[in-house]
Amino acid sequence: MFxxxxxxxxxxxxxxxxDRINSYKFIYKDKPIKVTIxxxxxxxKKNLTLSEVLESADKNLYKAKIMGKIKWxxxx
Numbered sequence: 001m002f003x004x005x006x007x008x009x010x011x012x013x014x015x016x017x018x019d020r021i022n023s024y025k026f027i028y029k030d031k032p033i034k035v036t037i038x039x040x041x042x043x044x045k046k047n048l049t050l051s052e053v054l055e056s057a058d059k060n061l062y063k064a065k066i067m068g069k070i071k072w073x074x075x076x
Contacts (some may be wrong), residue, residue, distance in 0.1 A: 007043035014039050038064040 002010045016036065027033045040061030043054045 007041070010041050010043065014041060036066075040064055 005013065009028055018039070021035055024035070026033050038061060040057040040059065040063070042056035042060060043067055044050075044053050048056075
């Protein structure tokens with residue numbers, strides 16, 4: 001959750017996080033490993049409950065996973 005961020009700001013922040021994780025050299029037991037993440041983003045709007053926003057973010061997460069590794073998805 002990005003408090004006080006717009007949907008666009010959250011998308012930029014998520015892209016930056018994904019880029020940093022993708023370029024970082026993770027080492028486990030002296031061996032490099034590839035770490036990827038998928039993320040769902042949903043913007044809190046006045047007409048939505050917290051439950052609805054979390055449900056939307058969860059659905060967006062699964063859409064990102066379907067799209068492949070190192071993805072985020074947001075549908076307004």
